[in-house]
Amino acid sequence: MLSAPLISRLFKRLPDIAGKRPKPVLLCAIGDVHGEAERLARLHEILFDRHARYFPDHQLKIIHLGDYVDRGPDSAGVVDLCIRLQARRDVETVFLRGNHEDMLVKAQSSGSSRHHAAWLMNGGEATLSSYSKGVIPRSHLEWMGALPLIHIEASARMIFVHAGIDPRTFPNESENTYLWTRSDTFFDVSNWNNRALQGWTIVHGHTPTRNFYPEKVAGDAKRINIDTGAAFGGRLTAALFAEGQPVSFYYS
Template sequence: MHLYAIGDIHGQLGLLQAAHELIAADMARHGPGRVVHVGDLVDRGPDSRGVIDFLIRGLSRGEDWVVLKGNHDRMFSRFIANPHEPEPGLRAELSWLHPRLGGADTLRSYGVANAGDRPVAKVHAEAIGAVPAEHLAFLAARPTLHLAGDCAFVHAGIRPGVPLSQQVERDLVWIRDPFLQATESFGPLVVHGHTVVDAATHYGNRLNIDSGAAYGGPLSAVVIEGREAALLTPTGRLKLIPAH
């Protein structure tokens, strides 16, 4: 059994399409497999709307895809529901429309301009009219954990010492430490994004595939067989050797 995973997309539709082309080429050689997207579909990049449209279309035509929720997807949904409700995973001085978060870039892809520079109430009213209900329903329905093969796929990570069945959404989409510092086995190989690394990295107990597409880096697509993984490249598979 082999599985595929794609890292944090952040509105980079062209990179997402290219990642799926790499996966299609690998499937042509090795057979079909499920594709898991580890979340952060939106923010910072230029075409969050296009990314969501692409994923909805793929799922509607029956592609064997899983699309998880990331913290940025959660912030988008929560802004539309109530722009004044604090996000528990975010520092109090920040908001989804802060330039560091990229919410204004997402709203721009829906035709809402200058969202970071105008009163929140006006921006929110425009967003309500601009974001399709289908997109909001899609984001609301995203799971936060997917188990397949020897892997647990999540956006950010899991809280060490807590059974998978008892993990909470805030940790699954926001956690860094103590997850990133843990060296013990989590049971399954945890495949995640959320924390940017220079290149997809296998740590033995976890596999981080957020290679910084939000900041001009590549969008990583990997293939996983058992607990072994390889980065997909235009010239084929590049095995990822565990760092520990």
């Protein structure tokens, strides 16, 4: 997890960080997957195609916002797909932790019946069913347990997080906020009086949009929600950010 002092230093060092980019970066963010392995594979293909066709001089960077597991049919396949993508050399990747990975790891490692019951109630049974004999391999548990909570692209003035932040206290946040928040204080950008957020865009998931299309909210700061309900009859969404161009969305 990034500490508050480190996040603050990232904000202050914006010009230095921006100057170190050897070439422009094509940022792509993917919302909540929830076991939809086939959809995720198709979305990866779409992003690689768009990169090759329209942005060949850019470095491709794909940021996943968490919730790879639970509810859908193939959580095991999703984690395998992510680990394989992470090993590729032709793309930079970031995989953030979602509340479902957090619940899974706690259920599997703590020995707490309360944690186990909470996970099963939130789609954990589907995850177990996707693994041979219902056993999640250690490599998958370790991968999920090591995922960061937040990612900052300082040169693009963008923050990526699973659920959101508290605009009153950022960057002094709790893990619970990054993983679980659905606070009106975050969703209504008119509440964002924190000067550190002015001119920044926050990309998040966690809360399915009402119409299964991405939600864009603008103000002094911007909020983009790309959880478009893949686990609830909606779609899996990727947002593509290229400097000087409006955000574009792709679906699977």
